[in-house]
Amino acid sequence: MREGSDSLCPSAEPSWRGAVAFGIIGGSPAEPLAKYLPAALPVTEALLDLAKPATPPEVFRFAASCLNSGCVHFKGDACTLASRVVKLLPEVMDRLPRCAIRASCRWWRQEGVAACRRCPQVVTENYNPSDSMRAAARPPTPVAS
Numbered sequence: 001m002r003e004g005s006d007s008l009c010p011s012a013e014p015s016w017r018g019a020v021a022f023g024i025i026g027g028s029p030a031e032p033l034a035k036y037l038p039a040a041l042p043v044t045e046a047l048l049d050l051a052k053p054a055t056p057p058e059v060f061r062f063a064a065s066c067l068n069s070g071c072v073h074f075k076g077d078a079c080t081l082a083s084r085v086v087k088l089l090p091e092v093m094d095r096l097p098r099c100a101i102r103a104s105c106r107w108w109r110q111e112g113v114a115a116c117r118r119c120p121q122v123v124t125e126n127y128n129p130s131d132s133m134r135a136a137a138r139p140p141t142p143v144a145s
């Protein structure tokens with residue numbers, strides 16, 4: 001775990017300290033849909049190798065401690081990525097998906113059920129994003145000093 005946060009980012013990179021895999025991307029390139037694992041798995045070389053020839057964040061969802069103000073998406077005391085996911089993406093689940101990291105998830109703590117109904121379409125490394133996905137992923141513009 002990284003210091004400074006007890007919340008988990010559900011769109012983390014596998015290289016972050018303490019990262020775990022908690023979902024596998026399914027669906028289609030145009031309509032990705034993650035399936036969540038019954039339990040989060042530690043990141044190992046063997047797990048990362050399963051993604052080849054794709055990159056691990058194209059195939060898996062990883063969670064790791066939220067970077068808070070160290071992340072381009074964090075503003076004030078909130079994750080703006082979670083806010084944009086809820087505002088800009090359609091719901092893809094009509095029920096709460098079973099999710100191994102929910103108790104610690106930053107998006108759940110901040111946005112509740114609305115985040116979980118949209119979360120499965122998120123691919124951390126997405127080379128074919130929809131316009132709305134592209135907009136959701138765009139960090140806030142820094143205030144000019």
Ligand code: SF4
Nearest residue numbers: 010099102105116119
């Ligand atoms: S937003 Fe919901 S479904 Fe997505 S990782 Fe967090 S708790 Fe799980």
